[in-house]
Amino acid sequence: MATPTYDLLASTTLTSSASSVTFSSIDQTYGDLILVVDGFAASQSVNFLLAPNGDKINGSSVAAYGSGSSAASYTTSRIDVSFFGVSTTSVGLGVAQIMDYSATDKHTSFLSRVNETEAAGGSSSTSTGMIASRWASTAAITSLEIYSSTAYSYAAGSTFNLYGVAK
Amino acid sequence: MTMTLVETVTVGSGGAASIEFTGIAGDGKDLMLKMSGRNTYAAADRSIIMSFNGSTADKTAVNLKGSGSAASSDTGTSLSIQAATTTANTFTVIDFYFSNYSGNTSKSVSIEQATENNATAAEALLMALNWNQTAAITSLGFSFGDGNWAEHSTASLYSIS
Numbered sequence: 001m002a003t004p005t006y007d008l009l010a011s012t013t014l015t016s017s018a019s020s021v022t023f024s025s026i027d028q029t030y031g032d033l034i035l036v037v038d039g040f041a042a043s044q045s046v047n048f049l050l051a052p053n054g055d056k057i058n059g060s061s062v063a064a065y066g067s068g069s070s071a072a073s074y075t076t077s078r079i080d081v082s083f084f085g086v087s088t089t090s091v092g093l094g095v096a097q098i099m100d101y102s103a104t105d106k107h108t109s110f111l112s113r114v115n116e117t118e119a120a121g122g123s124s125s126t127s128t129g130m131i132a133s134r135w136a137s138t139a140a141i142t143s144l145e146i147y148s149s150t151a152y153s154y155a156a157g158s159t160f161n162l163y164g165v166a167k
Numbered sequence: 168m169t170m171t172l173v174e175t176v177t178v179g180s181g182g183a184a185s186i187e188f189t190g191i192a193g194d195g196k197d198l199m200l201k202m203s204g205r206n207t208y209a210a211a212d213r214s215i216i217m218s219f220n221g222s223t224a225d226k227t228a229v230n231l232k233g234s235g236s237a238a239s240s241d242t243g244t245s246l247s248i249q250a251a252t253t254t255a256n257t258f259t260v261i262d263f264y265f266s267n268y269s270g271n272t273s274k275s276v277s278i279e280q281a282t283e284n285n286a287t288a289a290e291a292l293l294m295a296l297n298w299n300q301t302a303a304i305t306s307l308g309f310s311f312g313d314g315n316w317a318e319h320s321t322a323s324l325y326s327i328s
Contacts, residue, residue, distance in 0.1 A: 006170035006327065011196065013270075036197060038266040038275055066231030066240025066293070091297060093266050093275035113264075115295030118227055119273040126229040126242070128295035159267045161196055163327070 005166040009033075012160045017042035017153035021160045022145040026101070031167025033098040037146060039158025040086050040119065046148040047085035048094050049078055050133075052108065053143055058136040065114070065129030078149070079133040081112045085150060090126070091119045101141040108135040170199070175323040182207050182315035186322050189306040193269035195326035198304070200263040202322040206250035208314025212282075214245035218308035219274070225299040233291045244296065249282050250314060257283040258320065269303040 007030070010023045026033070037048050050059070059079035065072060081094035096112040110133035117126050135141075146160060176186050191198070206213040216223055228244040248259035264277040278294035298304075309322070 008169075008196065008328065036264075036266055038272075040272075064231070064238075066229060066238075068229045068240055068242040071231055071238035071240045091273060091275050093264075093277055093295070095264060095266075095277055113277050113279070113293070115229075115275060115277050117229065117275060117295045117297035119297060119299060126227070126295065128229045128240075128293050129231045130293065157270070157272050159196075159270065 007164045007166070008161060009164045010162045014154055014156045014158045016156050019151070019153045020145055020147040022143060023162045024143045026142050026144065027164060028102040028140060028142070030164030031100065032165040033101050034163040034165060035081070035096040035098065035144065036161045037081055037092065037094045039154045040091050041088050042153040042155040043088065044152045045085040045087050045150055046152050046154055047150060048081040048092055049147055049149055050081060050096070050110070051145040051147060052079070052135050052137070052141045053139060054145060055135070055137060059133060060136070061131050061133040063129060063131040065127045067127050079110055079135060080131050082114055083116060083127045083129065085148070086116055088155065089119055090116055092116050098141065104138050104140055106138060108137070108141060109133070110135070169328065171326045171328070173324040173326050175321065178316045178318055178320040180318050182317055184315050185308055185310035186316060187306065187308045188324050191305050191307070192326070193303050193305070195269065195328040196267065197327040198265040198268050199325040199327060200307070200322060202261040202263070203258045204248050204261070204320040204322070205258045205317040206248055206311055206314040207317045208250045208311070209252060210250045211252050212247045213250045213311050213313055214247045216310045216312060217246065219298045219300065219304055220302060220306050221308065226296060227299065228294050228296045231293045235289060246278065246280060246294070249284055253284045259283065265304060271301045273301060274298040274304060
């Protein structure tokens, strides 16, 4: 039997709304991490941002996306796993690969595949694309917080899964 | 807790009208599907008819496309793969990621596709697809309005749990 190479390290399904989710004490023996966030807003718009080791300052991102009518690109000074955020009627699905997260000799790179769609069948505020991010720190990532800059909460039923990819 | 191969479908001689995965167990968190396909119809491309639990309805999508010379975006829900008039032996590759497929919320699917035509009319595509149903996904189907899946097309479904 083949050796498993893609292991679930931690999983959270919200049973009530929450403003953030944190995975702590992340196993340092894997090569990469994959974070899958699939969520929507409890009341008003939320986005999905990452704070490695609680750091919300030293991030940067460049995004390329399609809105349904045009293609565009932008940069931010944070680590994003969403474009414009989702509402109570839309869904954000982000799959972020966090490369060589335990290394201590280089900054950490993130490559995220991001989707924002209307759960109710609408077509407003939808987008798809990719985001490349950098965490400007040489520390190993031992915890990962997912939070929203809008100060609103993720709805119950939102899921957050963290996987380790063996090296 | 791992990524497990559920099933691989390989299309044999004579082609196949559809590729189906049925009886998908609900014990995983996510599903991943990796497909390499080509259509037999005498045209440059044909659209895949994708079904969830036997239904082709209730889908919305947004796409980002690159043609090699320009980027564009639209809201079409069709995945178009190369057909018989494109370069021989070239196939379209598609990765699907179905998140929270057994949950009770609408289903988000992240899709990446690239055509491999050794000529013009190649394309890379990112799609955000939503199936606006709360039922768990228990079957997936892929067929066409014209033509069949060509021999050597493959599709592998993985469960991530």
